[in-house]
Amino acid sequence: MKNDHLTDNDIQAHVFNKVSEDDIVLHISTCTVCKAKVTSYQALLHAIDEIEPETFPFDTTRLAMLKIEQFKNKKSTTASYILYAFLGIFILTVFVVCIPYITPIFKTFQEMNNITNAFVIVSTLSVLIFFLTVTFRQYKQKIILLTA
């Protein structure tokens, strides 16, 4: 049997986990100080059990998700319109500026033999596919982050 009073850990283990060693149970039954502690912990446990989770007359999770979706869509549409406008202007400008330079490029292609042409086309396609794959992977990672 322990001569000292029980520690808070012992009492909490006794009250909350409902498991304790025999000497702890014996001490509680004989010591008024520790018995009072056990009683207050039991009152606390009872009070915690009494608290019901906050209830709302509507589905808060669904509402929050709806708000997030609305915000996301709004943001992305505005951003994408601006992006498309800039891209369109950029491509048009590049095209207009490059017309004098594009014709010689086609001439060079015509002058080169078929193997060189094939090599250039395959290299270009490889680079393009690589960038598309990287972009798609990043997109998927973002989707996973968003839905996680």
Ligand SMILES: [Zn+2]
């Ligand atoms: Zn005691």
